[in-house]
Amino acid sequence: PQRIVLVTPATRQELQSGTASALTAYLVKPLRAASLAARLAGPPEVTAPSLVEQSLAEQSLAEQSLAEETLTEAAMAPAVTSRGLxxxxxxxxxxxxxxxxxxxxxxxxxxxxxxxxxxxxxxxxxxxxxxxxxxxxxxxxxxxxxxxxxxxxxxxxxxxxxxxxxxxxxxxxxxxxxxxxxxxxxxxxxxxxxxxxxxxxxxxxxxxxxxxx
CATH class of the missing domain: 3.40.50.2300 (Response regulator)
Structure with a gap:
């Protein structure tokens, strides 16, 4: 089974090597739906991925998801005709x-x-x-x-x-x-x-x- 730990950005680097080796992955809170879906859709890994590689992958997924949400909302939102508050x-x-x-x-x-x-x-x-x-x-x-x-x-x-x-x-x-x-x-x-x-x-x-x- 997959063994995924949820961490905050501040505690991500505190994962000890001995603990990390028992995990298949980690996800950063607050959790994004796109990150969770991508992780669960992938095959289980025997060892935990590199923290650096995982961090870059999480960042890429988050940026892609945010960009998609922003484009979708921009298309649905009415035109702004006055200054913001x-x-x-x-x-x-x-x-x-x-x-x-x-x-x-x-x-x-x-x-x-x-x-x-x-x-x-x-x-x-x-x-x-x-x-x-x-x-x-x-x-x-x-x-x-x-x-x-x-x-x-x-x-x-x-x-x-x-x-x-x-x-x-x-x-x-x-x-x-x-x-x-x-x-x-x-x-x-x-x-x-x-x-x-x-x-x-x-x-x-x-x-x-x-x-x-």
Whole structure:
């Protein structure tokens, strides 16, 4: 049988030679469907492949799959007739943050990632002071330290104390309870998106609020 280990990019090089010899292959997380399909379609190998060769093969498969996805989405997407949005994404989970950045980029927008409520507030203040305020904030509710609810309240306090356009803020949450939604609106949020988030839901949220300038 094939013996495949799943590793992260950071731990890939930590595979010991004795351990690697007992494996037939490894796959890098987050796992891509094309990489998994290619690995399972191939014949089992007696020994593990070279880490360098495997890394190059994985990179080639990933680049090819990404190129195919990009071309497919570009063909299906409507023509962009206006500039993209400048979006601040407050998300402490690295994978979720990368997913959000990818979704926004493919929709034609620019994303800035903040990994905490404090960082999100500082980034929002810096952008406003520079005269380039964000068009939208996607705010995760549960973050360590300053959470999304409190960060939103502080943003609204700053807005109330000065002039300028009100920044739309949408909550990112896995909770769908009524009290959670109420807390979001009480904090001054304009809506919410339920995680895990997909491209269609995000596009609908942006179009529904007519955020594209």
């Amino acid at each position: 400048s979006v601040l994404v407050a998300e402490d989970n690295e994978i979720n943050a990368l997913l959000m950045r990818s979704l926004l980029t493919r929709l034609g927008h620019q994303a800035v990632i903040a990994t905490s409520g404090e960082e999100a507030l500082e980034s929002w203040l810096a952008a406003k002071s520079a005269g380039t305020p964000y068009d939208l904030v996607l705010m995760d509710i549960q973050m360590p330290g300053l959470d999304g609810i409190e960060a939103t309240k502080r943003i609204r306090v700053h807005e109330a104390a000065g002039a300028g356009r009100r920044t739309p803020i949408l909550a990112l949450t896995a909770n769908t309870l009524v009290e959670d939604r109420y807390a979001c609106f009480e904090a001054g949020m304009d809506g919410f998106l339920v995680k895990p988030l997909d491209r269609e839901k995000l596009a609908e949220a942006l179009a529904g609020r007519q955020l594209v300038a």
